[in-house]
Amino acid sequence: MIIFDHVSKVYPNGTVGLDDVxxxxxxxxxxxxxxxxxxxxxxxxxxxxRMHQITSGSLTVNGTDVTGLSGKPLRKFxxxxxxxxxxxxxxxxxxxxxxxxxxxxxxMPFWRxxxxxxxxxxxIRALExxxxxxxxxxxxxxxDQLSGGQQQRVALARILCSRPKAILLDEPFSAxxxxxxxxxxxxxxxxxxxxxxxxxxxxHDLGECRRNCGCVxxxxxxxxxGVMALDALIxxxxxxxxxxxxxxxxxxxxxxxEGGVFVPDWGLTLRGISAGPExxxxxxxxxxxxxxxxxxxxxxxxxxxxxxxxVVLLRPDGASENAPVxxxxxxxxxxxxxxxxxxxxxxxxxxxxx
Numbered sequence: 001m002i003i004f005d006h007v008s009k010v011y012p013n014g015t016v017g018l019d020d021v022x023x024x025x026x027x028x029x030x031x032x033x034x035x036x037x038x039x040x041x042x043x044x045x046x047x048x049x050r051m052h053q054i055t056s057g058s059l060t061v062n063g064t065d066v067t068g069l070s071g072k073p074l075r076k077f078x079x080x081x082x083x084x085x086x087x088x089x090x091x092x093x094x095x096x097x098x099x100x101x102x103x104x105x106x107x108m109p110f111w112r113x114x115x116x117x118x119x120x121x122x123x124i125r126a127l128e129x130x131x132x133x134x135x136x137x138x139x140x141x142x143x144d145q146l147s148g149g150q151q152q153r154v155a156l157a158r159i160l161c162s163r164p165k166a167i168l169l170d171e172p173f174s175a176x177x178x179x180x181x182x183x184x185x186x187x188x189x190x191x192x193x194x195x196x197x198x199x200x201x202x203x204h205d206l207g208e209c210r211r212n213c214g215c216v217x218x219x220x221x222x223x224x225x226g227v228m229a230l231d232a233l234i235x236x237x238x239x240x241x242x243x244x245x246x247x248x249x250x251x252x253x254x255x256x257x258e259g260g261v262f263v264p265d266w267g268l269t270l271r272g273i274s275a276g277p278e279x280x281x282x283x284x285x286x287x288x289x290x291x292x293x294x295x296x297x298x299x300x301x302x303x304x305x306x307x308x309x310x311v312v313l314l315r316p317d318g319a320s321e322n323a324p325v326x327x328x329x330x331x332x333x334x335x336x337x338x339x340x341x342x343x344x345x346x347x348x349x350x351x352x353x354x
Contacts, residue, residue, distance in 0.1 A: 001027050002048060002166060002198050007057035009043055009222075017043035018054065019222035025198040031227055032201045032209035034245055035219035041202040044219065045168050048200065049081040050074055062165050062197070079106045082164030084172040088151045092144035096135070096154050099143055100126040103162035129157040132191060149184060156188060167192065169201045173208070185211055206234075206245050218242045240354050243283045248352065249327050250284035261353070265323045266316045268296065273348050285350035289328045293345020300336045301325060310335050317341055 002025040009018040017040050025031050033041045046052040047059060050066050059066050062080065069077055090099050104122040105113055112118070118126075130136045133153040138146060143154060152172065159167065172188070173181040189212045192199055203209050209216055209230060216233055218225045220241035237243040240251075254261045256275035261282060263270065270282075298314040312335070314326045336342055 001025065001060075001062060002200070003058075003060040004044075004047075004224075005058045005060070007047065007059055008055050009047060009052060010055045016222050017052070018047065021057070021222070021224050023217060023224050023227070025200060025227070027198055028196055029215065029227075030192060030199045030201070030213050032203055032213035032216045032230075033219055033224075034203055034206065034209055034216055035241060036204060036244070039219040039241070040222040041204075041219050042170055043222075044224070045083075045170050045200060045202050048166070048168055049078050049083060075106060079162065080165040081168060082159035082162055082166070083168045084155055084159060084170065086171050086174050088148075088155045090143045090151055090154055093142065095140050096130065096143055096146070097123070097126050097139040099154050100129055100158045100161050103158045126157070126161050129160040130154075132160055133157045133187065152184060153187075156191070160191070164197065166197045167195060167199045169199070171202055171204075188212070204245075206230075206247070218245065237283075237352065240281070240283070243285075243352055243354075247286045248283045249286070252282045252284070252324060253280060254282040254353070255280065266319050267323075268316050268319070270346060270351075271295070273351060273353075275353050279353040281354040283352040283354065284326065284346065285352065286329070288347050288350035289326075290345040290347055291330075291334070291342065294343045295345040296343065298326065298342050298344060300338050300340050300342060302338055303330075303335055308332075312336060314342065 004021045004023040007018055007021045008016070010016055021044065033044060035041050043052055047054050048061060050069060054067060064077060066077060101118050101122060104118060127136060127139060130139050133156050135150055135153050135157070138150060143151060146154065173184060185208070201209070201213055213230065215227050216230050217227045218233070218239060218241055220239065225239065225242070233242055234246045237246045237248070252263050252265060254263050254275070256277060256279060257269060260269050260271040261273045261275045263282060297317040299317045300312060301315055302313040304311040309329045309331060312328050312330050314328065315323055330336070
């Protein structure tokens with residue numbers, strides 16, 4: 001179990017990495033920490049195994065208060081934390097099995113470390129770990145002779161060999177191509193679902209989280225929300241950052257008016273939307289636009305071809321040329337012509353106000 005209790009981290013230059021974070025991740029729970037670049041995700045992850053010293057608050061991992069650890073107790077604690085980085089951190093000029101066996105080094109007598117005299121049971125454990133990730137046949141090859149995907153598997157096998165009590169993953173597939181990433185995700189997900197300790201996966205890719213994790217926690221400017229089901233985040237984003245991660249790409253300044261919401265940049269009142277004086281930003285969801293509706297007239301400015309769909313840029317007919325555009329997606333068979341006028345409606349349930 002990992003418990004953050006009002007944890008803050010301030011760097012020497014005054015930058016706030018974590019801002020009063022309170023978060024609880026239970027044993028057996030697989031939680032994704034998502035947020036934009038600079039939100040504090042990696043700082044949070046590195047605080048768990050004390051790569052970053054927190055400034056205030058308390059942090060407990062599997063019953064151990066890590067904030068005061070140093071020296072031998074800290075090294076012993078870190079042996080129970082498996083961490084997969086964006087980079088593989090392999091010794092490329094040595095063999096695959098020696099890279100995996102490095103997980104056993106902290107528990108070995110000094111003379112064994114110097115001589116590289118690993119015990120028979122350690123070698124068996126390393127080979128079993130390589131077998132679990134599907135590269136047992138590469139055990140005695142040099143690590144620099146492997147592909148990027150195979151090197152990532154070596155890094156995962158090293159984690160398994162260490163028999164961790166918690167696993168931390170910092171965007172582990174960001175350096176891989178789409179096809180290899182997909183296959184490794186499936187294999188890693190199967191392995192991790194059999195793990196009984198807490199798992200924290202840092203990402204900014206909602207699709208990656210959906211394929212692998214059951215729960216998510218959104219980070220923004222060093223702060224975290226609560227842990228929630230991923231489907232709940234997508235259906236009901238509760239913050240601006242969550243809305244961006246859930247696929248909202250259209251945001252417009254607005255204000256409440258009689259009968260709806262007024263968008264000044266468009267000079268347009270959107271009717272049937274309940275807003276209060278505290279609302280100043282309208283978020284238009286990916287499913288908000290109903291092209292069969294007849295409420296508003298928009299001019300098609302541009303059509304951009306994408307994989308599997310087209311992106312259509314619209315602006316209310318008669319709005320200023322400097323007015324922001326509405327971006328929607330259209331199937332290839334339903335592509336409007338640039339310059340044409342579309343009539344559409346906006347589904348109130350797919351609109352958010354902040």
